[in-house]
Structure formats: structure tokens, C-alpha cells
Amino acid sequence: MDTALRAEALIDLAALRGNLAALRERIRRTGSAEIMSVVKADAYGHGAVPCARAALAAGVRWLGTATPEEALALRAAGIGPEQARVLCWLWTPGSPWRDAVAQDLDIAVSGLWALTHVLDAVRAVGRPARVQLKADTGLGRNGAQPADWPELVAAARAAEAEGLISVTGVWSHFACADEPGHPSIAAQLEVFREALAVAEAAGLRPEVRHIANSPATLTLPESHFDLVRVGLAQYGLSPVPEAGSPADFGLRPVMTLQARIAQVKRVPQGHGVSYGHTYTTPGETTLALVPVGYADGVPRHASSSGPVWLADKWRTVAGRVAMDQFIVDLGGDSAEVGDLAVLFGTGDHGEPTAEDWARAAGTISYEIVTRISARVPRRYVGGLD
Numbered sequence: 001m002d003t004a005l006r007a008e009a010l011i012d013l014a015a016l017r018g019n020l021a022a023l024r025e026r027i028r029r030t031g032s033a034e035i036m037s038v039v040k041a042d043a044y045g046h047g048a049v050p051c052a053r054a055a056l057a058a059g060v061r062w063l064g065t066a067t068p069e070e071a072l073a074l075r076a077a078g079i080g081p082e083q084a085r086v087l088c089w090l091w092t093p094g095s096p097w098r099d100a101v102a103q104d105l106d107i108a109v110s111g112l113w114a115l116t117h118v119l120d121a122v123r124a125v126g127r128p129a130r131v132q133l134k135a136d137t138g139l140g141r142n143g144a145q146p147a148d149w150p151e152l153v154a155a156a157r158a159a160e161a162e163g164l165i166s167v168t169g170v171w172s173h174f175a176c177a178d179e180p181g182h183p184s185i186a187a188q189l190e191v192f193r194e195a196l197a198v199a200e201a202a203g204l205r206p207e208v209r210h211i212a213n214s215p216a217t218l219t220l221p222e223s224h225f226d227l228v229r230v231g232l233a234q235y236g237l238s239p240v241p242e243a244g245s246p247a248d249f250g251l252r253p254v255m256t257l258q259a260r261i262a263q264v265k266r267v268p269q270g271h272g273v274s275y276g277h278t279y280t281t282p283g284e285t286t287l288a289l290v291p292v293g294y295a296d297g298v299p300r301h302a303s304s305s306g307p308v309w310l311a312d313k314w315r316t317v318a319g320r321v322a323m324d325q326f327i328v329d330l331g332g333d334s335a336e337v338g339d340l341a342v343l344f345g346t347g348d349h350g351e352p353t354a355e356d357w358a359r360a361a362g363t364i365s366y367e368i369v370t371r372i373s374a375r376v377p378r379r380y381v382g383g384l385d
């Protein structure tokens, strides 16, 4: 890490490509599904455009985002329709429907209201749209309810027959895929199969049928269908930590978060540390200041529990995580201003992982990496260009 930097998130694009290769290998053992690389939320904090490019270099042909704005940003960065199909699934009435049609995005449609927006945009832009119908098979979030599904399917089929849209996909999303064996999983698969049958009977011939996210990709081959939507696993983190570590699934963490120590000093016994004095030095000791805080995405919930690798040892945050900094008690050890503190990384050199931070903060590793803020510069290694 450059000595000029306070902190950085190091992003290993070779690890990302390796993870996609490992996932493809795994999927191919049981079927022929393709991978959609999910790069929403700035690729879970890893950087959407560099990660999308790395995924394309790894042979992926489908990208997924939540918002159409995220999808359009990929197109604006030069990832054209000939390079990648891009599905986006979180729409509101004011969304950029026309741009989405003009840029050849695959538009997720969860209800008739959305289909109406698509058809208006198609007429305005003068070209047909790609539509992927989403069924709510039990998540209770986006998607059409089974009771509303036949009507949505019929309307889409009619628009397709008129040449206004092409229904390229039928899909859904799991509620509890990260709890293998949860009864809702089999129930959702059953509802999904029924939704597919309704679509088929209405004359739809979707190019891709998909329901699997990372946990289902890793633990439930019968959910793979034609496409698996992989987010967390491609970033090298385990979506089912109880069932296996990243290494157990052949994955390697992509992000390392590190910072340079900004202050080292001796303090007497009984010295309060950070806001609220929730930590007091048990004896005369050395404190090191790590210059990242919750404004950088370090969770305040990990006060007095978050792990850090510093001066060749695993250590714990002493007291509150503040907006811009936190303290580590080095005990009898020493460190220098400018030394590297590794909050999380691959774990290969003893350092904690994002999963360790998730446990310390009472959350999931998804949130740990995604919340690393724009104040932390990303540095890319392992890229092909």
C-alpha cells in the first residue's frame, strides 16, 4: 500500500476471475447453467465497472444490477449489448424506462404497471424491449403473486405477439437459500415450476429461467435452471458461513481493507479510550490509532469487538469506533506511525476476514464489504488491462 495513503480497499481482480472459474466448474458438475455476475451496489463495494470487466474477461455474458441507473452506468462505461446482457430489477414509475430500452437492458417486470411503462418506452424509442417477468414464489418482496401471474403473463405474451417486447426470462428470488433445508426453499421451487408452466402454456419461450442466488448456487443444484445470479460468492465470501468457509467452496476473498497507523503513544493505567470511555486501559500500555471509522464503513456496532491485524498479531478494537478512527491497545507490543493495520483480507496471513467483522458487528459479510464508503480509495490488482 502506497505510503501516501491513509487507507485503501485493495481489490484483487484475479481472485474475482478465479472465483467465477471455480463457480462455473461447480455448476458444470450438475448442469449447464450460465452465470450472471451481480454487480449492484458498486459490486458490493468492490467497484462495478472494474468488476464487471473482470467478470466479462472470465467469460461471463450476463450482468445484474438492482437499479436501471446502475445498469446504464455499465453501458456508459462502454460495456455494450454485444459484450453483456444486463438485467436490472428495481424499478419505480420515474425510472429511466426509455434509456433502458434504448440501451438494450433486460427489464425485470413484476406487475402490469411496469409493463405499461415498458410499452410506453418502446413506442417512444421505436424499438422492442427485452423483458424478464418476475414471479413472487414466496419471498414476499418484488415479483407478481401467483394469483396475478396468469394476467401478467397473458399481457406480456400479447405485447410479444405485437412485436413490442421479447420475453427473455422468467425468474424469481429465494427468501432463505442461506439456510439449506429450510422448508420455504422447496416450496418456492415448486411455485416457480408452476409459474414456468403457466408461462409456457401461454406461449412464452424465455431464453433464461432463473432463481438461484449465491447460496442456492453453492448448495442447491436443482435450483440452477439456465442461469445463476451470483453476487457474494464471486467476491470470495461465503453466503452460508455455517455450511462452509470461502476456501471450502474454492473461493478467495477479493477485498482487503487496510490503513496506516496515525498515532502511537504510551498512556498510563486507567486511561479512558475513545467516546464514552467504554474501554479503560488495564495497565500502562501503548495505544495505536487506526485512521478509519464509521464514515469509511467500519461498523460502529463492532466497537470493542472488531478484529485488526497489527504488529504481527490479531487484536481487537478498544472502545468505540468513531466516525474517522478507532484505537487498538497494543499491550506490551510496539508499533510505528505508518505501520499497516489490516482490518480484513483473505485470512491467508493471519488477518481477519470480512466474515470475522460480520460476526463482531452482528451482521453479514454482504453488509461489511458493501458499506465501505467512497472515502476509501479502491486499488485494483490482478487486472488484465
Ligand SMILES: *Cc1c(COP(=O)(O)O)cnc(C)c1O
Binding pocket: 038, 040, 066, 089, 173, 212, 213, 214, 215, 229, 230, 231, 232, 233, 239
Ligand atoms: C443481490 C441479488 C442477488 C445476488 O445475491 P447473492 O446472495 O449475493 O448471490 C441475486 N438476485 C437478486 C434479485 C438480488 O437482489
